Amino acid sequence: MQEIKPQLKTAVAAALDALGVADPPEIxxxxxxxxxxxxxxxxxxxxxxxxxxxPPPAIAAEIAEKLQLPQWVKRAFVTGGxxxxxxxxxxxxxxxxxxxxxxxKLPGKVLLEHTSVxxxxxxxxxxxxxxxxxDSLARILRLAGRNxxxxxxxxxxxxxxxxxxxxxxxxxxGASEGYKKYDHFVGDAYVRLHQEMADEExxxxxxxxxxxxxxxLEAGQLRSEVDRLLRSQLQTMYRLGAEYDxxxxxxxxxxxxxxxxxxxxxxxxxxxxxxxxGKYAGAFVMDMxxxxxxxxxxxxxxxxxxxxxxxxxxxxxxxxxxMGLLGGVKFKEYDTQPSGHLLYTSFPQGSPMDFxxxxxxxxxVDARQSHAxxxxxxxxxxxxxxxxxQGCFHLAYETVLLEGxxxxxxxxxxVSVDEVMNEAVxxxxxxxxxxxxxxxxxxxxxxxxxxxxxxxxMIKTEAKKQIDFRYExxxxxxxxxxxxxxxxxxxxCSILRKAAEQGLLDEKPDFAQTTAYEVGxxxxxxxxxxxxxxxxxxxAPHILAQHLLELAAAWNAYYNAKTPQGKPATVVLGAPQGLxxxxxGLVKSLQSTLKMGLELVGLAAPEVM
RNA sequence: GCGCCCGUAGCUCAGUGGAUAGAGCGUUCGCCUCCGGAGCGAAAGGCCACAGGUUCGAGUCCUGUCGGGCGCGCCA
Numbered sequence: 242m243q244e245i246k247p248q249l250k251t252a253v254a255a256a257l258d259a260l261g262v263a264d265p266p267e268i269x270x271x272x273x274x275x276x277x278x279x280x281x282x283x284x285x286x287x288x289x290x291x292x293x294x295x296p297p298p299a300i301a302a303e304i305a306e307k308l309q310l311p312q313w314v315k316r317a318f319v320t321g322g323x324x325x326x327x328x329x330x331x332x333x334x335x336x337x338x339x340x341x342x343x344x345x346k347l348p349g350k351v352l353l354e355h356t357s358v359x360x361x362x363x364x365x366x367x368x369x370x371x372x373x374x375x376d377s378l379a380r381i382l383r384l385a386g387r388n389x390x391x392x393x394x395x396x397x398x399x400x401x402x403x404x405x406x407x408x409x410x411x412x413x414x415g416a417s418e419g420y421k422k423y424d425h426f427v428g429d430a431y432v433r434l435h436q437e438m439a440d441e442e443x444x445x446x447x448x449x450x451x452x453x454x455x456x457x458l459e460a461g462q463l464r465s466e467v468d469r470l471l472r473s474q475l476q477t478m479y480r481l482g483a484e485y486d487x488x489x490x491x492x493x494x495x496x497x498x499x500x501x502x503x504x505x506x507x508x509x510x511x512x513x514x515x516x517x518x519g520k521y522a523g524a525f526v527m528d529m530x531x532x533x534x535x536x537x538x539x540x541x542x543x544x545x546x547x548x549x550x551x552x553x554x555x556x557x558x559x560x561x562x563x564m565g566l567l568g569g570v571k572f573k574e575y576d577t578q579p580s581g582h583l584l585y586t587s588f589p590q591g592s593p594m595d596f597x598x599x600x601x602x603x604x605x606v607d608a609r610q611s612h613a614x615x616x617x618x619x620x621x622x623x624x625x626x627x628x629x630x631q632g633c634f635h636l637a638y639e640t641v642l643l644e645g646x647x648x649x650x651x652x653x654x655x656v657s658v659d660e661v662m663n664e665a666v667x668x669x670x671x672x673x674x675x676x677x678x679x680x681x682x683x684x685x686x687x688x689x690x691x692x693x694x695x696x697x698x699m700i701k702t703e704a705k706k707q708i709d710f711r712y713e714x715x716x717x718x719x720x721x722x723x724x725x726x727x728x729x730x731x732x733x734c735s736i737l738r739k740a741a742e743q744g745l746l747d748e749k750p751d752f753a754q755t756t757a758y759e760v761g762x763x764x765x766x767x768x769x770x771x772x773x774x775x776x777x778x779x780x781a782p783h784i785l786a787q788h789l790l791e792l793a794a795a796w797n798a799y800y801n802a803k804t805p806q807g808k809p810a811t812v813v814l815g816a817p818q819g820l821x822x823x824x825x826g827l828v829k830s831l832q833s834t835l836k837m838g839l840e841l842v843g844l845a846a847p848e849v850m
Numbered sequence: 851g852c853g854c855c856c857g858u859a860g861c862u863c864a865g866u867g868g869a870u871a872g873a874g875c876g877u878u879c880g881c882c883u884c885c886g887g888a889g890c891g892a893a894a895g896g897c898c899a900c901a902g903g904u905u906c907g908a909g910u911c912c913u914g915u916c917g918g919g920c921g922c923g924c925c926a
Contacts, residue, residue, distance in 0.1 A: 269866090269867095273869080277869070277870095282869085284907090288906075290906055322907095359926095400925090523924090535853070536852095536853095551925090552925075612853085612854080612921055637855085639919080672888070673888095702863065702864090703863090703864085707919065709862080711862090719875085720888095721874045724888060728889075731886075775866070791873090797890065798890070801884095801889065802890085803881085803884095803890090809884045809885090813885060814885050850888080
């Protein structure tokens with residue numbers, strides 16, 4: 242697909258040069274608003290008014306005079322201060338029906354960490370946003386030519402995991418109780434344990450047991466227990482469509498000595514110390530003030546006076562590993578994911594592999610931890626690597642409310658991802674039964690639509706906006722939803738199926754017959770590559786989701802378009818020969834673009850729904 | 851107290867400094883003699899929180915104010 246806008250820009254730039262404009266501004270070419278004449282326009286004359294001491298329309302007219310336009314520009318004309326271009330309808334549509342060339346591979350490696358759910362209970366809707374954002378962004382960056390490695394961090398030495406495992410022991414539930422999904426089973430025990438802790442006497446016993454479990458976790462003695470829970474959680478992630486390259490366990494990071502290596506490295510810088518008196522006596526601290534201005538207390542504790550390391554210290558060790566400053570973690574195969582892609586895991590007796598050593602990192606973590614991540618980033622500057630610090634990106638998303646209220650995992654005030662998906666699929670199945678009783682594979686389609694609705698609901702809003710998870714909204718299949726986009730896709734598939742049956746698929750297009758209806762849809766289609774690039778640049782999947790809604794809307798509007806007399810204006814299969822070829826080409830292009838777009842936000846593309 | 855984020859239609863949200871600020875939900879009215887009505891068209895609904903500023907041009911950039919969310923531990 243050759244790009245139209247850059248060619249117009251080049252033409253305008255050449256005209257400015259011919260006019261002798263000394264210091265030309267950046268040339269912006271945009272689509273003309275609905276209802277205006279022309280297809281594309283540039284406001285460049287307005288910015289030049291002052292320096293050229295002429296009114297914008299006069300400048301625009303001069304530019305128009307000097308323009309050497311490609312033959313596909315029907316006319317260039319001035320309206321107000323704008324210079325507008327009207328293009329040959331056939332050319333626009335022909336361009337939109339050409340297949341895009343893949344983008345060039347870019348150098349460097351992006352290590353993207355997402356999910357990183359505590360291995361202690363089932364996933365809830367708060368985790369959902371993290372997974373959907375991270376997985377979609379990974380897909381977008383890959384299409385944009387980046388080498389992306391997706392990592393899921395397993396905090397198996399944290400307090401949450403210890404509480405859950407101890408809860409099983411405490412309630413005598415260790416053995417397999419197959420009545421529900423294992424992560425739910427463990428999660429129930431965890432919530433029960435916290436209820437039990439309301440009793441002060443029991444709390445003391447429990448605390449002792451949790452501490453003991455914590456030690457066993459750190460020693461790696463409970464790996465198979467964590468493993469069982471993790472595999473159960475992974476089923477949920479896979480069902481959502483998320484996959485990973487590597488799992489990195491915290492206990493492995495600690496065991497391989499990455500933490501102490503990182504501390505040793507920092508020790509050689511002038512910013513760390515071990516105060517012998519005062520507030521921080523006996524601790525190992527880092528002075529952040531040269532790197533983060535405005536701190537009330539510039540000191541950050543890395544190792545407590547009792548010798549244990551802080552969470553931040555562990556994060557620094559991990560970040561140093563991600564960016565290749567430390568080595569030593571070993572890996573082995575862990576699972577074959579639904580797509581067939583192998584998943585690896587860190588493992589003490591594994592083999593060295595090429596994970597890590599990234600030039601850029603993306604951490605998908607909720608916005609409450611912005612400060613902590615800023616410190617991790619600054620620690621790279623402490624280490625004398627501002628270049629690497631620059632490569633750190635925190636994809637901060639705001640928290641998810643549940644029906645307007647804050648969730649609480651401890652108290653069990655959550656809705657699980659499994660439950661949400663089950664309900665969504667159930668509803669989708671009912672709608673299929675109602676609307677398409679002859680459906681050849683209703684259960685598969687219901688799965689695609691139900692899960693798609695949930696996933697799209699998580700993606701469509703900008704990450705930094707707090708969202709409220711409401712059942713009725715997230716499970717809606719109408720309006721600004723995933724199923725709306727899927728429906729548009731299925732509709733296009735349906736036409737192409739019929740065209741194939743009638744042997745029309747390869748009909749030659751006669752672009753001279755192109756109408757204004759095709760041009761509108763074509764222009765929206767032509768925006769797709771720009772949108773993908775912008776979503777990748779801004780690391781913002783919602784940009785793509787929003788465009789998919791626009792694209793589906795443009796297609797639906799085209800599909801239903803009527804002549805002023807109220808007759809169908811855009812019938813594809815019944816169109817005159819030649820025009821039919823044009824329309825079929827457009828539908829093919831739309832169909833494959835929607836498919837690619839759905840894939841990028843992680844939704845399945847059902848051919849029939 | 852200091853710092854970060856948000857404030858756009860009744861509700862939920864889009865909106866790379868450019869033309870008359872757009873969707874969805876909800877409300878009202880239309881559209882299957884047409885390839886899928888999970889759709890389409892139309893109506894109604896806006897001091898883009900407020901006040902200054904920068905600019906030829908501000909929902910968008912800057913400053914301040916007011917509302918709301920979240921951070922700022924030898925917690926994780």
